[in-house]
Amino acid sequence: MWVSISSNLHLFYAFCLRLTELKIEKHTLVGNSTRLECKYDLQGEKLYTVKWYKDGNEFYRFLPGESPEIQVFDVTGVHVDVRSEENTDEIISKPKSFKF
Secondary structure, X not given: OEEEOOOOOOOOOOOOOEEEEEEEOOEEEOOOOEEEEEEEEOOOOOOOOEEEEEXXXXXXXXXXXXXXXXXXXXXXXXXXXXXXXXXXOEEEEOOOOOOO
């Protein structure tokens, strides 16, 4: 069974952020991992935050300099693997459910 992952990219206006690449696998098997990747160019500025949403609900937040830097929120159908968050512009998600 395949599940389709759709992305709603919410970019809150930032003067110096330039999105260079957004990679999201179109299809993955339910229960299998998929990678969500967002590449950006800060153009010399400091990063404030990176957030990911599913159906309007935030499920991942990276806030450099905060404690903890990475926060994961409970959202139905999403499991975020934070064991190896070396690269904060990409995350691993295991879709647990899907909608028809």
